[in-house]
Structures are given as structure tokens and as C-alpha cells.
Amino acid sequence: MPVEELEDRVIITDPIDPTNTATILKYGATVISWKNQSQEKLWLSEGAHLDGSKPVRGGIPLVFPVFGKQSDETHPTFKLPQHGFVRNSTWEFLGQTSENPITVQFGLGKENVDPEAYKLWGEGKYDVTLILTVSLTKDKLVTSIDVENTGKDAFEFNWLFHTYFKIPDITDTLVNNLIDHQVVDKVLGEEYVEKAPAIGFHEEFDRVYKDVHEDKTLQIIELGKVLVNVDRENLPDAVVWNPWINKSAGMADFTPKDGWKNMLCVEPGHVSSMVDLKPGAKWTGSQILTLGGEIKIQANIY
Numbered sequence: 001m002p003v004e005e006l007e008d009r010v011i012i013t014d015p016i017d018p019t020n021t022a023t024i025l026k027y028g029a030t031v032i033s034w035k036n037q038s039q040e041k042l043w044l045s046e047g048a049h050l051d052g053s054k055p056v057r058g059g060i061p062l063v064f065p066v067f068g069k070q071s072d073e074t075h076p077t078f079k080l081p082q083h084g085f086v087r088n089s090t091w092e093f094l095g096q097t098s099e100n101p102i103t104v105q106f107g108l109g110k111e112n113v114d115p116e117a118y119k120l121w122g123e124g125k126y127d128v129t130l131i132l133t134v135s136l137t138k139d140k141l142v143t144s145i146d147v148e149n150t151g152k153d154a155f156e157f158n159w160l161f162h163t164y165f166k167i168p169d170i171t172d173t174l175v176n177n178l179i180d181h182q183v184v185d186k187v188l189g190e191e192y193v194e195k196a197p198a199i200g201f202h203e204e205f206d207r208v209y210k211d212v213h214e215d216k217t218l219q220i221i222e223l224g225k226v227l228v229n230v231d232r233e234n235l236p237d238a239v240v241w242n243p244w245i246n247k248s249a250g251m252a253d254f255t256p257k258d259g260w261k262n263m264l265c266v267e268p269g270h271v272s273s274m275v276d277l278k279p280g281a282k283w284t285g286s287q288i289l290t291l292g293g294e295i296k297i298q299a300n301i302y
């Protein structure tokens, strides 16, 4: 069956090769598994809550309308808890929209969100409709988000696909093509220009790369082999995160405790600035994940 709907999740299967599957939890419309030839490509904590009691630790949580927790509570979006309210709301399964590539959609409106949480966003005056489209082919997983302002007031928002990749060993892993981009380093509390042609990992890592041109493919490379290519449409920023030892120890839902060795978040988003959406307007952003292929080196020519 190419699309199987269970009570809490939807499983999609590539009609050409049934060893390629993706599982989307209705809670948060979180993709919790992407298997290619039966091999899992996303990292999911063993301690992740999948029962709707907490945002999922792993997979692809969705971040909207605010990234992080802002201290300036004067902005209508900044009273919200860390990463907003869509990762902890239950989305509606809208059904299948294509057979090949197998594609499904999930929707979220004000009525699906806890009213108390919604009130923290501009006193609850905004109306928004979000549609998540998930599409799977042989070596690709594409997630696209449509944000439509269905209310009378303009609003501003951040969007982020908070993607957790499963990797064999973080110390053997590089991410390339971020050279010469402005970066906010949240660990050092500094902003500078990235000078490494490929970044490596040997301690806690939490950086927001800004305005990375869409033509840049971010490749996760392990021992000279491309694991995955991360491409983006309309998502100018990229967050790269690994909590390392101490931060993982402090997260109750992060298990096993040495799980940081086998995960890396590369997160396409619109987070260093906000999208301003007028009433009736629509905005779309996509994350395109493609497995394997050649190493591609791209300098900052823009």
C-alpha cells in the first residue's frame, strides 16, 4: 500500500521500490523516519515522546512562527515558547496528492492549535493556514511548506525544517559549501565570516549561517563519501547543530546519552530575518534531501 494511515501516523512507500519509505507523525507533522533501501537516514532519539506530550526529539520537527526563544517580548511573535507552536500541534492528514512520486499533505489552522498557545501570538488575532507536502522518490525526500495568511492582519514569521540526520560518526563528518558566509555562533556568542571550506565537529556546535545562496548544496560528507545533499528553495539560512556531551546530558528526551555521536542537524530555514506576510498572501519554502552522489565544492561567488 503506497499510503497507510494509522491513528497517529502516516506511512508512505515508494511504489517503484517498497524498501523506500517515510513515516510522518500527525503530531507536529513530524517526519520521524526516512528509509532508503531499508536503511534509516534520520536520527530519532530512543527517548523521543511520540504520544503528543512533547515535541519530537529527532526526525524533522517544524519550527514556526519563531525560531528559538526571543527575549524581546514586544514583538507579537516573541512571547511564544521556543520554536513556536506547530511542532506540538496535531496536524490534519489531507490525503495523497500524487502516486509517483508518492506525495501526501498535512494541514494546520488555528483550530488545531492549543488556544492558550495561540493567544501568545499577537494576542491570537492572526489567522494562518499551513500545508506541509511530503514527497518521496528513489533517493529523495522533499518537504515543502505553504504558509497562507488567511486573516485580516499582516504577520511576521520564521520557518525552519529542524532536520536531524543519522550519521555513522560525528568526528568523521564534514559539512561543506558554507565558506565566506556570515555566521551567528550561538556557542561563542559571536558573529563572524566562516572561513572553513568544510566544517568539522569536535565540540558543541550551534551556528546560524545567514543568506546562503540557494545554488549552494550543503553536503554531509563522511570519510570522503557524500551521505546526503541538502538543497533549499526560498530558505536562505541554515542552522547547524550538534549538542555534544553536556547539552545532550541535559535533555531528558535525548537517548542514548552518547547519541550525539550519531546525529547532526542541518536545518534549512528563514530564521535570521522574518518573512512579512500580508493578508491573503502565500509563502512557500522547500527542503530537498538527496542521497549520495559526488562531492561538489562551491565557493562564495555571490
Ligand SMILES: O=P(O)(O)OC[C@H]1O[C@H](O)[C@H](O)[C@@H](O)[C@@H]1O
Pocket (backbone or CB within 6 Å): 055, 082, 083, 186, 206, 207, 239, 240, 241, 265
Ligand atoms: O531543544 P529544542 O527546543 O528542540 O531545540 C534544539 C536546538 O534547536 C536549534 O538547533 C537551536 O539552534 C539550538 O540552540 C537548540 O538547542
